[in-house]
Amino acid sequence: MSDTTLLSIEDLSVVMPTADGSLELVHDTSIRIGEGEVVGLAGESGSGKSMTASAVMGILPEGATASGRVMFEGRDLLTLSTRELNEVRGNRISIVFQDPTAALHPLLRIGTQITEHLIHHTGVSQKQADARAVELLDLVRIRDPHQAVTAYPHQFSGGMRQRAAIAIALACEPRLLIADEPTTALDVTVQAGILRLFDRLARETGVSMLFITHDLGVMSAIADRTYIFKDGTVVEHGATNEILNSPSHEYTRALIASRAQSLAAERTHRGGAR
Amino acid sequence: MSALEIDDVVVTHRRRGAAPVHAVKGVSLTVQPGQIVGLVGESGCGKSSLARVAVGIDRPTSGTVRFEGEPLHPLTSRRRPRRDRGLQMVFQNPYASLSPRRSIGAQLLDGAPDALARGARAAEVSRLLRLVGLDEAAAARYPAQFSGGQRQRLAIARALAAQPSVVVADEPVTALDAFSSAQIIELLQDLVRELGMAMLFISHDLSLVRAIADQTAVMYAGEIIERGPSEQLWQHAQHPYTQRLIEAIPEIGTTKRLPGREDDLAGTGAVATTGGES
Numbered sequence: 001m002s003d004t005t006l007l008s009i010e011d012l013s014v015v016m017p018t019a020d021g022s023l024e025l026v027h028d029t030s031i032r033i034g035e036g037e038v039v040g041l042a043g044e045s046g047s048g049k050s051m052t053a054s055a056v057m058g059i060l061p062e063g064a065t066a067s068g069r070v071m072f073e074g075r076d077l078l079t080l081s082t083r084e085l086n087e088v089r090g091n092r093i094s095i096v097f098q099d100p101t102a103a104l105h106p107l108l109r110i111g112t113q114i115t116e117h118l119i120h121h122t123g124v125s126q127k128q129a130d131a132r133a134v135e136l137l138d139l140v141r142i143r144d145p146h147q148a149v150t151a152y153p154h155q156f157s158g159g160m161r162q163r164a165a166i167a168i169a170l171a172c173e174p175r176l177l178i179a180d181e182p183t184t185a186l187d188v189t190v191q192a193g194i195l196r197l198f199d200r201l202a203r204e205t206g207v208s209m210l211f212i213t214h215d216l217g218v219m220s221a222i223a224d225r226t227y228i229f230k231d232g233t234v235v236e237h238g239a240t241n242e243i244l245n246s247p248s249h250e251y252t253r254a255l256i257a258s259r260a261q262s263l264a265a266e267r268t269h270r271g272g273a274r
Numbered sequence: 275m276s277a278l279e280i281d282d283v284v285v286t287h288r289r290r291g292a293a294p295v296h297a298v299k300g301v302s303l304t305v306q307p308g309q310i311v312g313l314v315g316e317s318g319c320g321k322s323s324l325a326r327v328a329v330g331i332d333r334p335t336s337g338t339v340r341f342e343g344e345p346l347h348p349l350t351s352r353r354r355p356r357r358d359r360g361l362q363m364v365f366q367n368p369y370a371s372l373s374p375r376r377s378i379g380a381q382l383l384d385g386a387p388d389a390l391a392r393g394a395r396a397a398e399v400s401r402l403l404r405l406v407g408l409d410e411a412a413a414a415r416y417p418a419q420f421s422g423g424q425r426q427r428l429a430i431a432r433a434l435a436a437q438p439s440v441v442v443a444d445e446p447v448t449a450l451d452a453f454s455s456a457q458i459i460e461l462l463q464d465l466v467r468e469l470g471m472a473m474l475f476i477s478h479d480l481s482l483v484r485a486i487a488d489q490t491a492v493m494y495a496g497e498i499i500e501r502g503p504s505e506q507l508w509q510h511a512q513h514p515y516t517q518r519l520i521e522a523i524p525e526i527g528t529t530k531r532l533p534g535r536e537d538d539l540a541g542t543g544a545v546a547t548t549g550g551e552s
Contacts, residue, residue, distance in 0.1 A: 044453045045422065141540040158317065160541050187316040187478050192522040192534025193541070199532055200539060214451040217524030221532050244526045258456035260481035261525065267485060268505055 005071075006208045007033040007056070007093075007176055012068035014051050014060060014232075025051045025064065027232045033176065038202050038209040040223030040240060042216060042255070048232035049212050053178050056210070057095055058085045072176070091121045094169040098181040100161035103168075104153040110137070110164050111149025114171055121172045136167040139204075141197060159190035163197065170201070177201075178210045183218060195221055216256060220244055228252050275343045277440045277472035278305040278328065278361070283337035285323045297323035299496035300337070303474075305440065310466055310473045312487025312504060314480045314519070320496040321476050325444045328474060329363045330354075342439065359387060362433035366445035368425035371432075372417040378403075378428060379413030385436035402431040407461060423454030427461065434465070441466075442474045447482065459486050480519045484508045492516045 014026040026048040033039045041049040055066040056077060070077040077088065089095075097103050105113055114136055115129035124132070130149075137145035140163040153161055162182060169177055179198065183191040199222060202209055211223055219226055219240055227237040228249065236249040247253045256262060285298035297320040305311045315321045326332040328339055333348040340346065341361050347354070362385065365371050373381050379399050383390065390398055400410040406427040417425055426446060433441055443462065447455035463486055466473050477483050483490050484504050491501040492513065500513040511517045524533040 045451045143541060163541050188480070188519060188522040189316060189534060189538065191524075192532070193538035195524070196532050196534060196536075196539040214453075215524065216452070216526055217533075220526045221524045221530060224530070241526075241528055241530065245528055255452065256526065258452045259526075260456075260459070260479065260485045261523075263456055263459060263485040264481065264505075264508075 004035040005032055006035050006037075007031075007210075008069075008071040009052065009056065010069040010071065012052065012055055012066060012070065014048075014055055014064055014066050016061070016064045025232055026055065026066075028068075029232075029234050031227055031234070031237075033208050033210060036202065036206050036208055037225065038198075038211055038223050040219045040226040041210065041212045041229060042214065042219050042226055043229030044214060044255070047229040049229045050180055051232075052229075053095070053180055053210060053212060057089055057093065057178065058082075090117065091172045092174055093176045093178065094172070094174045095178040095180065096162070096165050096169050096182045098184050100158065100165040101153065103165045104161060106153055108152075109149065110151050110153065110156070113164075114149070114168055117168055118171050132171070133167075136171055137164070139170065139201070140164070140167045142167070157190075159186055159193060162186065162194055166194075166197065166201075170205070170207070173205070174207060176208045176210065178212075180212045181214070182211075184213065184215070191218070198222060216244055216259060217261070228255070276304040276340070277307045277309075277342060278303075278442075278474060279338075279340040279343075280304070280324070280328055281338045281340070283324065283327055283334045283339065285320065285327060285332070286335045287323075296496055298327070298334075301493070301496075301498055303491060303498070305472045305474050307439070307472050308466065308470055309489065310463070310475055310487045312483030312490040313474060313476045313493060314478065314483045314490060315493035316478050316519075319493045321493050322444060324493070325363070325442055325474070325476050329361055329442050330358065331363075356387065359385060359436045360439045362436050362438040362441050364426075364429055364433050364441060364443040364446045366448050368422070368429040368449075369417065371429050372425060374417050376416075377413065378415055378417070382413070382428070382432050383435050385432060387437055398435070402434055405434060405465065406431045407457075421454070422450050423457060426450065426454070426458055430458075430461070430465070434469070438471060440472045440474070442476070444476045445478065446475075448477070448479075455482070462486060479523075480508070480516075481523050492519070 009031040012026055012029045013024060016023045016025055029052060043049045054060050056070055060066060066078055111133045114133040118124055118129040118132055133149050134145045137148050142148045142163050183194050201207060213219055223240045226240040226243055227234045230251045236243060236252050280301060280303040282300050282302055283298055284300050287295040287297055301324055313321050327334045330346045330348045338345060347358055382399050382402055383395060399413050403410050403412050408427055447458045475487055487504045490504040490507045491498045494515045500516045511520055522534045
């Protein structure tokens with residue numbers, strides 16, 4: 001854990017107007033991410049964890065508005081113009097989503113998708129970008145990166161596509177990587193590989209991460225500190241394994257009890273298995 | 275007599291100009307009345323091909339499926355024989371299996387075995403909604419007005435309308451968060467017990483299968499490589515692949531500990547040779 005703050009979300013609220021009045025999706029939430037730190041946001045669907053990440057990236061759904069402050073490198077991201085924000089996102093802060101198939105263009109080679117991004121944000125030459133694309137695929141442990149840059153997304157498995165999406169996100173050496181349920185759609189053995197990759201990247205590149213998941217087992221494996229979300233607000237936060245091993249909030253306990261492992265243990269205890 | 279009996283089923287997908295895909299290579303599996311059998315395996319192992327054959331959506335290349343002792347009739351465009359309607363399926367995506375344009379009350383009884391009088395229909399809809407833990411007011415609403423977990427309850431209610439003796443559930447909680455998933459697991463267990471059904475529960479997640487199934491079968495590359503009572507299989511897995519599946523499940527630990535093995539860090543080959551699902 002680091003003492004230097006990279007991103008500081010202060011009293012963030014997100015409001016969405018609806019037919020029955022306005023709906024508060026995030027309420028008065030404050031989150032701090034230190035340099036090189038992996039911070040987790042956990043909670044069930046609709047608890048506000050993804051909405052918080054969307055507010056940081058300036059990609060809130062149509063009509064939703066954010067208040068409070070999102071301080072990053074001395075500026076409040078909520079006050080930036082779209083143009084100023086475009087210099088930050090994809091460059092200083094990038095994001096990896098749950099579904100890599102939707103994140104990748106189906107008709108462009110993997111290499112092209114990386115070099116386009118690099119040339120747009122950094123203005124390097126095509127030749128430099130090509131070399132960097134191979135380096136990046138190597139960084140995310142895709143075997144034979146020279147051949148992989150020429151492949152199309154459909155030639156990759158789900159796990160490989162997510163690795164390619166991570167390579168694009170890391171292209172401009174961001175300070176902060178937001179990962180929104182990045183392993184939820186993957187098989188468990190593939191998930192294990194991607195979690196190992198995130199962990200290694202955090203240590204090798206020093207990138208900070210905001211990791212969003214509803215799986216507390218995943219959280220335990222990856223995050224230094226965790227914030228538990230419920231109904232748009234943080235109910236508990238602290239060092240991940242302190243929270244998960246001795247939760248102080250009733251809701252955190254309920255989340256832990258809803259895990260398959262807890263259900264199976266309870267079932268064995270009851271003698272329900274035949 | 276077994277509720278569902280899959281005997282030496284082979285599924286081979288033949289494609290023009292390409293090598294045939296041997297999705298299922300001779301699998302036998304039986305589900306007894308009142309029993310939940312779990313089938314676990316990862317993308318591309320053949321479990322969904324097997325599920326489609328088990329409910330008669332697809333015809334096996336060879337082998338047989340018996341439902342309550344009689345051979346199952348593969349689906350055609352005609353209405354399913356009455357007897358076979360006692361075999362129902364619940365899919366991963368409840369939003370795709372419910373019609374967005376019809377109210378819940380209007381579509382819940384699509385699979386009901388007998389045409390019901392108007393008054394009886396409303397009572398039956400209420401009974402089904404209560405069975406899956408929903409308020410009867412849900413009948414007047416449309417699928418878009420429900421959360422993912424509630425929609426899966428509705429899909430289950432619609433399957434129950436046919437008064438099934440066997441339900442095949444293919445990844446029924448994969449699209450749900452941990453909370454909703456736990457609730458659906460408990461609901462399915464209760465329903466099997468209360469209604470005396472049999473269930474084939476298919477998932478990529480061995481920890482879920484352990485939580486719900488009495489017996490577990492592990493599928494890999496089109497074959498069942500290990501099977502046994504769920505808890506025993508979890509505690510004493512024999513096959514290296516089963517052990518690998520268990521190791522890959524992330525656990526809450528006292529310290530930060532990554533699941534899987536060191537060699538999982540690297541991706542598996544530059545270009546996938548088969549078009550496996552993601």
